[in-house]
Amino acid sequence: MTEAQTLTLIRPDDWHLHLRDGAALPHTVAWSAAQFARAIVMPNLMPPVVDTAQALAYRARILAARPAHSAFEPLMTLYLTDSTPPAEIARAKDSGAVHGVKLYPAGATTNSDSGVTALSRVYPVLEAMQRSGMPLLVHGEVTDTEVDVFDREAVFIERHLDPVRRAFPELKIVLEHITTADAAAWVRAQHGRDARGAPLQGATITAHHLLYSRNALFAGGLRPHYYCLPVLKRARHRAALLDAATSGDARFFLGTDSAPHARAAKESGCGCAGCLTAPHALELYAQAFAERDALPRLEGFASCFGADFYGLPRNAARVTLRREAQRVPDVLPYLGDDGIVPLAAGDSLPWRLLPVA
Numbered sequence: 001m002t003e004a005q006t007l008t009l010i011r012p013d014d015w016h017l018h019l020r021d022g023a024a025l026p027h028t029v030a031w032s033a034a035q036f037a038r039a040i041v042m043p044n045l046m047p048p049v050v051d052t053a054q055a056l057a058y059r060a061r062i063l064a065a066r067p068a069h070s071a072f073e074p075l076m077t078l079y080l081t082d083s084t085p086p087a088e089i090a091r092a093k094d095s096g097a098v099h100g101v102k103l104y105p106a107g108a109t110t111n112s113d114s115g116v117t118a119l120s121r122v123y124p125v126l127e128a129m130q131r132s133g134m135p136l137l138v139h140g141e142v143t144d145t146e147v148d149v150f151d152r153e154a155v156f157i158e159r160h161l162d163p164v165r166r167a168f169p170e171l172k173i174v175l176e177h178i179t180t181a182d183a184a185a186w187v188r189a190q191h192g193r194d195a196r197g198a199p200l201q202g203a204t205i206t207a208h209h210l211l212y213s214r215n216a217l218f219a220g221g222l223r224p225h226y227y228c229l230p231v232l233k234r235a236r237h238r239a240a241l242l243d244a245a246t247s248g249d250a251r252f253f254l255g256t257d258s259a260p261h262a263r264a265a266k267e268s269g270c271g272c273a274g275c276l277t278a279p280h281a282l283e284l285y286a287q288a289f290a291e292r293d294a295l296p297r298l299e300g301f302a303s304c305f306g307a308d309f310y311g312l313p314r315n316a317a318r319v320t321l322r323r324e325a326q327r328v329p330d331v332l333p334y335l336g337d338d339g340i341v342p343l344a345a346g347d348s349l350p351w352r353l354l355p356v357a
């Protein structure tokens with residue numbers, strides 16, 4: 001039997017994305033708008049997006065940066081801090097534009113200095129979120145420098161996420177960019193459903209964590225463009241993530257965590273964490289699913305389960321991927337003269353997303 005040469009699916013969305021701000025927006029918004037209908041936009045700007053008014057202003061800047069005729073829809077989030085007032089949750093919910101509140105443990109990753117220092121401090125906010133159905137989006141890593149960097153996700157789950165789940169059994173939680181078998185197993189053990197019948201527990205998975213193990217960081221030398229947080233893990237964890245993503249389990253859905261850093265910020269004595277995947281996101285996911293002969297399962301993961309979790313309609317439009325090799329450019333235009341290096345630069349990808357009308 002000849003293999004199918006095209007794959008058509010409901011237009012996907014990105015449930016975890018960094019767009020940055022200002023002069024970055026025309027680049028980042030165009031990359032994502034070419035791939036996705038909607039995206040959950042992370043609030044870790046400098047300074048962070050901490051209230052509804054700031055989220056609405058940021059949303060307007062993103063909309064203004066869209067390419068002509070693009071209907072790309074940014075779904076906004078708030079950055080949770082020790083001093084977020086519980087009353088902010090009702091304002092966020094009523095705005096209709098804010099779809100989640102992001103928990104960064106203080107110091108866990110890029111632009112997380114204003115994050116939460118102790119989860120007990122934000123319990124009144126989590127209470128308000130549980131009441132209103134506002135999802136908590138979690139960067140699940142401890143910041144304790146005594147804990148090995150490769151163990152920080154598993155330790156976070158045990159020390160912090162389990163207690164939050166027990167204290168707030170009805171809270172909608174997304175464990176973002178999961179990287180370990182431990183995280184996938186923890187998500188699978190959460191069976192709660194909301195009033196609409198959608199899961200209370202979700203998890204996003206990036207393309208890079210599906211495609212690479214930590215060996216990619218050290219292949220023939222130090223490879224800064226493969227460095228992100230949470231950091232790539234052992235091969236057995238990658239296998240567990242592939243199992244989860246291709247299982248058809250609606251608790252696992254697409255979130256690129258595409259995180260643009262200019263070339264000089266990555267190729268540095270202390271390189272920034274974050275991989276740029278948005279420009280070729282679907283092609284990268286298709287490659288990962290093809291590795292498991294699971295392309296028929298890509299649509300649920302990329303186009304259905306995230307929308308269902310967030311209580312949003314699935315997209316009406318469709319997109320097509322064609323089996324046609326394309327080379328990822330070595331560098332793409334971005335803020336300075338140096339540009340930005342996308343993930344898998346120089347590699348040949350087996351699938352190509354056909355332009356969306």
Ligand code: NCD
Nearest residue numbers: 018109110228229259273274
């Ligand atoms: C993200 C960034 O650059 O904003 N970096 C990353 O490595 N993923 C922040 C984050 O999601 O952790």
Ligand code: ZN
Nearest residue numbers: 018042257259
């Ligand atoms: Zn992120």
